[in-house]
Each structure stands twice: as structure tokens, then as C-alpha cells.
Amino acid sequence: MRVRAKVIKVKAGVFITSLFMSLCALMIVEAYAQQEGREKAEALSKEAAALFDEGNINKAIEVAGEAVKADPNSPEAYDQLGQMLLKDGKTDEAVKAFDSALNINPKLRTARTGKGLALLKKGDTTGAEAVLKEALTLNPYPSMAHYALGLVYEKLNDYEKAAAHFKEGIKTYKSGKK
Amino acid sequence: MRGFTGKEKVAVIQLMLILIGVTVVFFTCTATAQALLQVGTQAPEFSLKDIEGKEASLSQYSKSRGVALLFWSTWSANSPKALKKFEAFYRKYKDRGIQVIAINADNQALSNEDVEKLKKLVKDLDLTFPILLDRGLKTFHEYSTIALPSTVIISEGKIAYELAGLPLVGTEDMFDFLLVMAGEPPRKKFEPKYRPRHDAIADAGLARGFVKKKKYEMAYPLFLKAIEKDPQFTLPYIELAKLYETEGRNAEAEGILKKALSTGPENVVAASELGYLLAKTGRLQEATEILGKAAKVNSYTPAHYYLAYALGMGGRLKESLSAFEQALSLNPFEPTTYMLRAEVYEKHKMMKESASDYRKALELILKIKG
Missing domain, CATH: 3.40.30.10 (Glutaredoxin)
Structure with a gap:
């Protein structure tokens, strides 16, 4: 009986050890896959940015979409896609992309400002104002958020407030806070 | 040959x-x-x-x-x-x-x-x-x-x-x-007059580097040295005046710009900066005279937008807007032109136009296509 018990113990030990080893191997493989995905996404993001700079917006959006697929956990990839869609006037899709970025990282200032701009383009000035005010409080580099809020107030014909925000945007940029 | x-x-x-x-x-x-x-x-x-x-x-x-x-x-x-x-x-x-x-x-x-x-x-x-x-x-x-x-x-x-x-x-x-x-003879005969001294260029360059790093105390003596070495070299006067202004030393800024002008009355850069400084400090008539002369000399854009600013702040809106248009026809990518025109509009309570110009200035600064 004692021998049998020992054998069972050894077998259990071997089983647990192999299970642990397999899990480790699985984690390593996954980490490698993630790393690979991140690297691929980074390369695709760079390619998208270059295409965008060259004025090839449709292709840039396509490549930015591939970057999102390569690393679905990257808020920056969603943000880049959102900015390009926004530039292309596809505001609904842009809001979706910014929301995906903000779900992963709610403090991503560029995505919040981008969402505000997209809502403004859609004509939702109230929504845009709320999102951009939030962006302003979160944002240590608020020139862009001031710019977007200035646009909101310009749309609302409140030119005093619009001028004040644009001026503040210029001031913060000059003081080194972009 | x-x-x-x-x-x-x-x-x-x-x-x-x-x-x-x-x-x-x-x-x-x-x-x-x-x-x-x-x-x-x-x-x-x-x-x-x-x-x-x-x-x-x-x-x-x-x-x-x-x-x-x-x-x-x-x-x-x-x-x-x-x-x-x-x-x-x-x-x-x-x-x-x-x-x-x-x-x-x-x-x-x-x-x-x-x-x-x-x-x-x-x-x-x-x-x-x-x-x-x-x-x-x-x-x-x-x-x-x-x-x-x-x-x-x-x-x-x-x-x-x-x-x-x-x-x-x-x-x-x-x-x-x-x-x-390209190796051809010149069409007409030229007399040599002036070339900035290399050591003055070097001192001014070093000083500008210190200004960028906000090490102002290091920059002051180097600008002064550059001026001493080559009193005709304009750059150190202008940069030094800007530095004085940054630190709120307006009287010294004015002094150094006047010194630059005394070395060459046709110096449109020094005249423009002096005119703008005077306009900002409320001496609008003096500023308008200096800037009016500078703007007539050539196509130096700042002379035009500073003149426009001085005219606008002095209540001459129509002339001011026309001078701003002149500046924009020379260079439409200069945010300062829009910023100054926005200030003029603001002074005249034209807030819609003012907001629009501040926006354009910020769009240029942030490189956003309007």
C-alpha cells in the first residue's frame, strides 16, 4: 500500500510539474505572439503615418486598420485609426475607434480630444463640449483640447469664449505644452 | 580670364x-x-x-x-x-x-x-x-x-x-x-563693404543656444561680446533685445534696438522690432512712423504686420486691415500675422473676426489644415 501511495504521489507530482511546464510554455508562446503582434502593429502604424503624410488617406486608413488587427490591445493603434477616419470625414467610425482606445486607456488624451472633434463634426456640440472639458482636465498638454473647445464655442456663436480658448491654446503651446 | x-x-x-x-x-x-x-x-x-x-x-x-x-x-x-x-x-x-x-x-x-x-x-x-x-x-x-x-x-x-x-x-x-x-565675370563693378565677422557669428550662435536652453545669464555676455566684436552685425542686437523683453527689461530692449538702428538707419529688421516694441508699450504714433518707413523699404513681412498692428491699436482699422493683407500676400503661413490681427479685432470689439484669426494662428502653430 505504501509503495502504491508513493507511486501515486510521484505520478501526481509529475502530472502537476508537466501541467505547470505546459502552462509556462503556453504563456511564453502567447507572450511571443503578443510581442510579435505589437511589433507588427508598430511597423504598420509607421507605414500608415507615412502614407497619411503623403496624402494617401484611403490607403493609410486601410493600413491603420491592419495595425489594430495586429494588436487589438493597443489604444494608440485605435487612436491613430480614429484620427485618420476623422480627417476623412468618417465621423461615426472615428467615434467608434476613439471609444475602443478609451476603453483600453481612459486617460489617452489624444483619443478623448479626437472624440470631441468627431462629435463636433457630427453636430453634437453638447457632447463635444463635455468630452473636451474632460480632456482638458486630464490633459497636461492642452493646446489641442483648447483648439477643439474653441471650435465648439465658435459653432455656438460664443466668440468671446472661442477666442479665449484659441488664445490659451497658443499660450500653452508657446510655454512648451503642446 | x-x-x-x-x-x-x-x-x-x-x-x-x-x-x-x-x-x-x-x-x-x-x-x-x-x-x-x-x-x-x-x-x-x-x-x-x-x-x-x-x-x-x-x-x-x-x-x-x-x-x-x-x-x-x-x-x-x-x-x-x-x-x-x-x-x-x-x-x-x-x-x-x-x-x-x-x-x-x-x-x-x-x-x-x-x-x-x-x-x-x-x-x-x-x-x-x-x-x-x-x-x-x-x-x-x-x-x-x-x-x-x-x-x-x-x-x-x-x-x-x-x-x-x-x-x-x-x-x-x-x-x-x-x-x-558659375565662373562668369560680373556684369558690374562692386566695392567691398561689409561681411559679419566669424567670431561675432560664433558668439551670437552660442548665445542663441543658451537662450534656447533658457540659460539667459550665459547668453547676455555672449550677445554683448558679438556686438562689441562687430557692431554692424544685426543678429545679436535683435536677439538680445528679445531676451531683454522676455525678462521684462523693455527700456534695455529699446536701448539696444536704437543702438542697432544707429549703426544702419536702413536696418529694416531693427526698425521693425523697435516699432513693435513701441506699439506694445502704447507709443503708437512713434511706432507707426518707424514701421511705416520700414514697410516702404521692402518685402520684409514683419514690418508690414507690425505696422498693421500699430495702426489698428491706434484706431486706424481700415489702414490696418489693408497692411495685414499686404503681410498675408507675402507670407500666409505666419501665425503672428493672424495673432496680431486677432488682437486688433479684439480691441475693436469684433469678436467673431478675432476668434477666427486666433483659430487660424493656432491651426498654423499646430499644423492643422483649416
Whole structure:
């Protein structure tokens, strides 16, 4: 009986050890896959940015979409896609992309400002104002958020407030806070 | 140049270039504004794509005797004329080591359609030199371009000559400078006058570096040294005055700008900065007089927008807006023009126009295509 018990113990030990080893191997493989995905996404993001700079917006959006697929956990990839869609006037899709970025990282200032701009383009000035005010409080580099809020107030014909925000945007940029 | 040996020919050409460069730089009013600030300094390196998408950089032409950079745009009336003149020159002198490069500065961002339009223009004008696209206008700003078209001539990596606009006399002198660079004799005789001293350029450069790092105490003595070494060199006066102003020492800023003006009453850069300083401190009549003279001299954009500001703050709105238009026709990418006009509108309680101009200024600063 004692021998049998020992054998069972050894077998259990071997089983647990192999299970642990397999899990480790699985984690390593996954980490490698993630790393690979991140690297691929980074390369695709760079390619998208270059295409965008060259004025090839449709292709840039396509490549930015591939970057999102390569690393679905990257808020920056969603943000880049959102900015390009926004530039292309596809505001609904842009809001979706910014929301995906903000779900992963709610403090991503560029995505919040981008969402505000997209809502403004859609004509939702109230929504845009709320999102951009939030962006302003979160944002240590608020020139862009001031710019977007200035646009909101310009749309609302409140030119005093619009001028004040644009001026503040210029001031913060000059003081080194972009 | 018959009877000269090869080495003598090179020496004679170099001497002629120095004589012409120095004289033209000093006497060509239109060139003066920029030239006094940049001639003799290192030409900023750039790497830009041409209209076919091929990369080109300044350093790849380092073996040329001279490189002429022509900043141009499709919206400036004189740019096609400038391109044609350079094409004619290039066809004749490209084999003599003179490289012409046209840098398009149409807008912050260029769409594929914009590029197609540029290609058509290049074909129509039958241009054979490289046409580079300055997306984001980085190179345009690095060369402190104040008007379009503008030409910068580079020799041995340094800025040898600058010309803002395409003025009749100034343009002829500039092509004379290029002709001599290509080994031709000059059309007219020039007397040598002035060239900034190398050690003064070096001190001013060091001082500017300290200003960038906000090490102001280190910058002050170096600017003063540069002025002492070469009292005719404008750059250190202007930079020192700006530094004084940054630190709220307006009286000292005014003093140093007046000193710069006393060395050359035609110094449009010093006059413009002095006029603006006076306008900001409420001495509007004095400012308007100084700036009015500076704006008449040439196409130095700041003279026009500072004059516009002084006029506007003094209640002369109609004249002010017209002067702002003049500044914008020279350079529509200068955020300061919009900022100052916004301030003028604000003063006149025209808040819609003011907000719109502050927006345009911020869009230019943040490189957002409006």
C-alpha cells in the first residue's frame, strides 16, 4: 500500500510539474505572439503615418486598420485609426475607434480630444463640449483640447469664449505644452 | 580670364564672389532683412521627397559649387516667373556646378490632387531641376522664409545669399552672384563693404543656444561680446533685445534696438522690432512712423504686420486691415500675422473676426489644415 501511495504521489507530482511546464510554455508562446503582434502593429502604424503624410488617406486608413488587427490591445493603434477616419470625414467610425482606445486607456488624451472633434463634426456640440472639458482636465498638454473647445464655442456663436480658448491654446503651446 | 592659371582663376572667382556677395547683401534692400540674420550661418540640412516620391537632401549636393534653393508656391503670382528664370539659368549653368532646387511651400498638407496639379505646372513650365515638396513646411520655417518666392544660395554648406520676393534690381544682382559662382565675370563693378565677422557669428550662435536652453545669464555676455566684436552685425542686437523683453527689461530692449538702428538707419529688421516694441508699450504714433518707413523699404513681412498692428491699436482699422493683407500676400503661413490681427479685432470689439484669426494662428502653430 505504501509503495502504491508513493507511486501515486510521484505520478501526481509529475502530472502537476508537466501541467505547470505546459502552462509556462503556453504563456511564453502567447507572450511571443503578443510581442510579435505589437511589433507588427508598430511597423504598420509607421507605414500608415507615412502614407497619411503623403496624402494617401484611403490607403493609410486601410493600413491603420491592419495595425489594430495586429494588436487589438493597443489604444494608440485605435487612436491613430480614429484620427485618420476623422480627417476623412468618417465621423461615426472615428467615434467608434476613439471609444475602443478609451476603453483600453481612459486617460489617452489624444483619443478623448479626437472624440470631441468627431462629435463636433457630427453636430453634437453638447457632447463635444463635455468630452473636451474632460480632456482638458486630464490633459497636461492642452493646446489641442483648447483648439477643439474653441471650435465648439465658435459653432455656438460664443466668440468671446472661442477666442479665449484659441488664445490659451497658443499660450500653452508657446510655454512648451503642446 | 585669359592668361590666368587654374588656381588663379579659382582665386579670382572666389574674390569676385566675396566682393559681390558682400556688396549685394548689404545694399540690396530686399535681401537685407533676411541676409543680416542668416548669411554666414550653417544651412539647415533637409531631406524631402520630390514630386515623383524620390528622396532628396541638401547634403547630396555638397560637391556643387553652389546650391540655389527657391522656395515657391502656386498661389504666389511671382513664383512661376521665378521658376522660369531659374530654369533658363539652370539649363545654361548646371554643368558648371550650380544646382537649383525648388521647394514647394503651397500648404501644410498636400493631397494627391495638389501633387497632380504641381506635376502639371512643372510639365507646362518644362522644369528640369528637382521640385521638392515641403510637407508640414518644416524646411520653409527652418530657413526663416518670410515671403514667397524666396531664394537662398548655399556655398560650402553655409548660407551665402538670400533674397525675399522677386524684386527687379535684387533679382538681377542675385543672378549676378550666381553667374560669378558659375565662373562668369560680373556684369558690374562692386566695392567691398561689409561681411559679419566669424567670431561675432560664433558668439551670437552660442548665445542663441543658451537662450534656447533658457540659460539667459550665459547668453547676455555672449550677445554683448558679438556686438562689441562687430557692431554692424544685426543678429545679436535683435536677439538680445528679445531676451531683454522676455525678462521684462523693455527700456534695455529699446536701448539696444536704437543702438542697432544707429549703426544702419536702413536696418529694416531693427526698425521693425523697435516699432513693435513701441506699439506694445502704447507709443503708437512713434511706432507707426518707424514701421511705416520700414514697410516702404521692402518685402520684409514683419514690418508690414507690425505696422498693421500699430495702426489698428491706434484706431486706424481700415489702414490696418489693408497692411495685414499686404503681410498675408507675402507670407500666409505666419501665425503672428493672424495673432496680431486677432488682437486688433479684439480691441475693436469684433469678436467673431478675432476668434477666427486666433483659430487660424493656432491651426498654423499646430499644423492643422483649416
